[in-house]
Every structure is written in C-alpha cells, then in structure tokens.
Amino acid sequence: MRNIGAMDQDCYCCPICTQLFIAKAIDAGILTLEHAPPQKVGGKPLALTCKECNSAAGYSVDSAVVQKQRQIDFTEAIMGQKSNYKGRATFSIGENTLNIDFERDQGITSIKPIEEINDPDKLRAYQDYMMHLQQAGKWDGQKFTITPNAKYHIKYSKVGDLKTAFILCFAFFGYRFALHNRLAAVREQIINYKEDIIDHYWHTSDPKVNREHFLFLVKKPFSALAVKLDNSTVLLPWVTGPNDFYEHLGEYFVNREPVNFDGLFFNWPVSLEMRLDYMKTQTQNLGG
Numbered sequence: 001m002r003n004i005g006a007m008d009q010d011c012y013c014c015p016i017c018t019q020l021f022i023a024k025a026i027d028a029g030i031l032t033l034e035h036a037p038p039q040k041v042g043g044k045p046l047a048l049t050c051k052e053c054n055s056a057a058g059y060s061v062d063s064a065v066v067q068k069q070r071q072i073d074f075t076e077a078i079m080g081q082k083s084n085y086k087g088r089a090t091f092s093i094g095e096n097t098l099n100i101d102f103e104r105d106q107g108i109t110s111i112k113p114i115e116e117i118n119d120p121d122k123l124r125a126y127q128d129y130m131m132h133l134q135q136a137g138k139w140d141g142q143k144f145t146i147t148p149n150a151k152y153h154i155k156y157s158k159v160g161d162l163k164t165a166f167i168l169c170f171a172f173f174g175y176r177f178a179l180h181n182r183l184a185a186v187r188e189q190i191i192n193y194k195e196d197i198i199d200h201y202w203h204t205s206d207p208k209v210n211r212e213h214f215l216f217l218v219k220k221p222f223s224a225l226a227v228k229l230d231n232s233t234v235l236l237p238w239v240t241g242p243n244d245f246y247e248h249l250g251e252y253f254v255n256r257e258p259v260n261f262d263g264l265f266f267n268w269p270v271s272l273e274m275r276l277d278y279m280k281t282q283t284q285n286l287g288g
C-alpha cells in the first residue's frame with residue numbers, strides 16, 4: 001500500500017471491497033485466507049480477504065463452483081473418463097426412483113440404494129428386480145438413468161470463476177492492478193453476485209487450448225487479461241485498453257466469429273507476487 005502511495009502505515013486492503021484493515025484484523029479473524037480457486041476444488045491460499053467478502057459473496061459463489069465441479073466429476077465418472085468418484089445420486093428405472101450412493105473405484109462402478117432415505121416399497125421393488133436379473137443371469141435391456149445430486153447455480157458459479165480470476169491476477173500483479181478504475185465493475189460484480197453488472201466475461205474454454213491453467217496478457221487486438229481455469233476462461237480488463245471493456249467485448253463477440261489473441265503467457269501464481277507493485281522493470285515489460 002505504501003508503494004502505490006495509498007497509505008503511510010502498515011495496513012492491508014481487501015482487494016475485493018477495497019476496505020483498509022490494520023494488522024490486528026488478522027488475529028481478530030476479520031481478514032482470512034482466500035483460496036483461488038476455492039479450497040475444495042484444489043485452490044491455493046493466495047490472498048487475504050475480509051470477512052464480509054469471504055462470507056457473503058464468498059459462500060454462495062464458492063459453493064456453486066464446488067457443486068459445478070462435482071457435476072463435472074460425476075459426468076466424467078459415468079463416461080469412464082475418471083476412475084475414482086463417490087457421491088449421492090438418484091437412480092430411476094421404470095416407475096421407480098431411488099436415492100443411491102454412486103461410486104467409481106479404480107474404474108469399477110457400483111450403485112447402492114441408501115436404506116434410511118428410500119421408501120421401503122420402492123426399495124423392495126428394486127431388490128426384487130435385482131433378484132430377477134440375478135436369476136436371469138443377464139441384463140434385460142430396460143433403460144435406467146443416474147442423476148447426480150450436485151445441482152449448482154450457473155450464474156453464481158460464473159461469478160465464482162470471476163472471483164478466482166480476479167484473486168489470481170491480484171496475487172500476480174498486485175494492488176496497482178486490483179484497485180485500478182478499470183477493475184471497479186469486476187469488484188462490484190463479485191460483491192453483488194446476484195446482480196447483472198458485467199457481461200461477456202465468462203467463456204467456455206476452447207478444447208484446442210491444451211494448457212491447463214494460465215494467465216494470458218493479451219496485447220492484440222486489444223489489451224486484456226485472459227485467465228484459463230479448469231473448464232472456462234475469464235476475461236478481465238488490463239490497466240490499459242478500452243475504457244468500457246465489457247461493452248467493447250460484447251461488440252467483438254456479437255458476430256460469434258473466432259477471435260485471435262496475441263500476448264504473453266504467465267503461470268498461475270503460487271504466492272502473493274504483486275509484480276506491478278514491486279518490480280518496476282517488470283512493470284514496463286508488462287506494458288503497464
């Protein structure tokens with residue numbers, strides 16, 4: 001904060017809501033570690049955020065990201081692309097629907113009805129049917145469906161990805177980036193996650209992109225940051241570039257034609273690097 005001239009004493013600024021806190025806020029539990037992506041999907045602790053940002057927006061958007069990942073994992077387990085998975089699901093065959101534990105362990109799939117949360121009649125019908133199959137010694141061809149219990153809020157999961165991208169870029173570039181005017185709408189969207197403040201920031205990743213995770217500082221056709229997450233790519237404004245960044249993006253994507261980007265790749269940060277705040281030569285190299 002001193003480096004960017006915002007404060008002359010030790011303090012910490014929550015990168016999302018921009019409120020300032022003194023060091024005691026950590027002991028008081030007002031500032032807590034923020035994982036990007038959320039811890040449950042393997043994120044690293046990269047920054048501190050304040051309790052308000054962490055509990056209000058944090059809980060809803062993070063759990064949507066986690067539930068979405070559960071659904072993707074489940075789909076991959078069903079398709080045989082993932083050899084280990086365990087979770088609740090529903091199993092439907094004919095008129096009968098049951099709550100089951102679905103498990104894929106070392107490539108072997110098993111389903112097990114959960115006694116406590118199923119109608120005893122339905123459970124009996126299922127057991128009779130399984131006995132019938134066992135006696136016949138083969139599957140009778142009747143169709144069945146298995147549906148995961150992991151449901152998620154699509155919009156919240158997208159805001160969750162936006163938050164992950166923002167925290168990753170804050171950790172990498174620092175306050176000069178996170179507190180920049182051009183990022184104000186992004187911060188506002190993360191806090192007011194139920195509202196539609198910005199659009200066009202979230203994109204399904206192109207399957208031809210084979211690098212799993214990266215930050216990409218776009219230089220052409222306009223300045224921007226692209227953050228590649230597990231299954232999506234989030235676009236953020238850079239400190240230079242179009243003023244109405246997301247409106248500008250909207251015009252680009254309106255024709256739904258492919259857009260080619262030129263720029264620089266960076267790996268995801270593993271700690272608070274804050275390059276724009278500390279490394280003056282780097283700043284010039286980054287075009288800031």
Ligand SMILES: [Zn+2]
Nearest residue numbers: 014017050053
């Ligand atoms: Zn905050």
